[in-house]
Amino acid sequence: MARRSSDSDGRNILRFYWDHEETPSIEVPFTDFFAIGHDLFAPVNSLAVVNNPQSGMNSYWPMPFRKHVKVTLTNELDEDLALGYQITYAETEVPENAGYFHAQWRRATTERENPDYTILDGVNGHGQYVGTFLAWTQLSEGWFGEGEIKFFIDGDDPYPTICGTGTEDYFCGSYGFPETYTTPYVGNVLDHKGQDGPPKWSLYRWHIMDPVYFQADLRVTIQALGWWPNARFQPLADDIASVAYWYQSEPHAPYPEFPGLQARWPR
Numbered sequence: 001m002a003r004r005s006s007d008s009d010g011r012n013i014l015r016f017y018w019d020h021e022e023t024p025s026i027e028v029p030f031t032d033f034f035a036i037g038h039d040l041f042a043p044v045n046s047l048a049v050v051n052n053p054q055s056g057m058n059s060y061w062p063m064p065f066r067k068h069v070k071v072t073l074t075n076e077l078d079e080d081l082a083l084g085y086q087i088t089y090a091e092t093e094v095p096e097n098a099g100y101f102h103a104q105w106r107r108a109t110t111e112r113e114n115p116d117y118t119i120l121d122g123v124n125g126h127g128q129y130v131g132t133f134l135a136w137t138q139l140s141e142g143w144f145g146e147g148e149i150k151f152f153i154d155g156d157d158p159y160p161t162i163c164g165t166g167t168e169d170y171f172c173g174s175y176g177f178p179e180t181y182t183t184p185y186v187g188n189v190l191d192h193k194g195q196d197g198p199p200k201w202s203l204y205r206w207h208i209m210d211p212v213y214f215q216a217d218l219r220v221t222i223q224a225l226g227w228w229p230n231a232r233f234q235p236l237a238d239d240i241a242s243v244a245y246w247y248q249s250e251p252h253a254p255y256p257e258f259p260g261l262q263a264r265w266p267r
Contacts, residue, residue: 037135
């Protein structure tokens, strides 16, 4: 099941600022933060995110802070936005080694000459990577899910510490995604083949039980590789948007400049 979200949900920006920092640690389009890609609502039933019918979007990531938090939602459309929300928090001691929650959004169209897509880069400090969300738009016919996800940890160059065996395997689908599924840690919640534009997928993978630890720096990439055309294995030029979720010590490195409204517009 998939339906169009509120016309403005994914075109508003959610930002979190911890302990009076000047730049946000979370900077993500509103719906993408809740594993909703392409502004197409799909149910999610996981430990970290739960999306229920009628646009009930819920996040359960622990988000410790020590002094102060500021949360903003920026409406970039020329129309008013009706919004209801609830933030629940507890006043308690925060462990000295507790990291701050971060989330960063990116989008790019890969090139056949270089099909690597960057999910996260420029992270400095120590922490743990805890989740990936991909809103993948196929711009070629055929299968898209053969790319390797790579985690370059603490100075890895040129080879990553972790190298996956394929997009379908990273999202625990093994031989493809024949149907949608949503589980506590992983899901393919949108299979939108050729309806209202090119095929689209929404894929999440939470590293709750298997976080990727780093001590100094981290870079995460995934390849756009598949079978196209006529069962020929080839790099692809696909439109990919992503959210990376991680915890780290502050201060964090500056994020890339956040894309404007037109650059975020779903295909």
